[in-house]
Amino acid sequence: AQSVTQLGSHVSVSEGALVLLRCNYSSSVPPYLFWYVQYPNQGLQLLLKYTSAATLVKGINGFEAEFKKSETSFHLTKPSAHMSDAAEYFCAVSDEGSGNTGKLIFGQGTTLQVKP
Amino acid sequence: EAGVTQFPSHSVIEKGQTVTLRCDPISGHDNLYWYRRVMGKEIKFLLHFVKESKQDESGMPNNRFLAERTGGTYSTLKVQPAELEDSGVYFCASSLGVVSEAFFGQGTRLTVV
Numbered sequence: 001a002q003s004v005t006q007l008g009s010h011v012s013v014s015e016g017a018l019v020l021l022r023c024n025y026s027s028s029v030p031p032y033l034f035w036y037v038q039y040p041n042q043g044l045q046l047l048l049k050y051t052s053a054a055t056l057v058k059g060i061n062g063f064e065a066e067f068k069k070s071e072t073s074f075h076l077t078k079p080s081a082h083m084s085d086a087a088e089y090f091c092a093v094s095d096e097g098s099g100n101t102g103k104l105i106f107g108q109g110t111t112l113q114v115k116p
Numbered sequence: 117e118a119g120v121t122q123f124p125s126h127s128v129i130e131k132g133q134t135v136t137l138r139c140d141p142i143s144g145h146d147n148l149y150w151y152r153r154v155m156g157k158e159i160k161f162l163l164h165f166v167k168e169s170k171q172d173e174s175g176m177p178n179n180r181f182l183a184e185r186t187g188g189t190y191s192t193l194k195v196q197p198a199e200l201e202d203s204g205v206y207f208c209a210s211s212l213g214v215v216s217e218a219f220f221g222q223g224t225r226l227t228v229v
Binding site (some may be wrong): 027032036041042043044045046049051062090095101102103104105106107109 | 119120147149151157159160161164171172177207209211213214215216217218219220221222223
């Protein structure tokens with residue numbers, strides 16, 4: 001069965017510093033991988049997704065993630081944090097075991113705090 | 117274009133009462149998903165509709181939960197009778213196709229007291 005692990009439920013960085021949010025997955029087949037962001041009082045918004053094309057995926061708001069099959073990782077990075085990046089971030093994998101129904105399996109979420 | 121709309125945004129009910137959550141997907145999206153996040157846990161899949169048909173309801177916790185999508189448009193999720201452990205945030209998402217981006221609503225925060 002597929003699963004997603006996000007290391008660190010809370011990450012704190014200073015404004016302008018590198019953001020690194022970690023995500024590891026388990027999957028028996030090449031997965032589709034996603035990062036979603038939830039700002040306060042809003043729904044989840046797709047940041048980026050990996051669908052077995054380029055291993056380095058660029059998303060919105062300057063975020064990117066690299067798919068590393070050997071490490072079963074899909075870490076999210078941003079070179080320079082902005083105050084507006086403070087939010088909760090979710091890594092997810094599509095449940096291919098269901099025959100690609102679009103069903104997502106989520107990690108526990110990581111709350112990013114950006115300090116001035 | 118309107119996004120996925122859920123209401124109510126918040127609901128506080130007593131144990132044993134009934135609550136109905138509603139989700140209006142983006143117009144034309146055949147796929148509709150319900151997810152739930154219990155406090156401190158990950159977001160978990162509840163069920164998936166394709167138009168009005170239940171494609172997968174493997175994540176429904178028990179028979180106190182009933183989801184419908186009459187006419188393949190909006191969907192409702194009824195909890196009857198509600199228990200304390202049903203508290204959490206219920207998310208709805210919709211997509212054009214199963215490999216298309218899923219758009220999420222803002223969620224309904226349910227508190228059972």
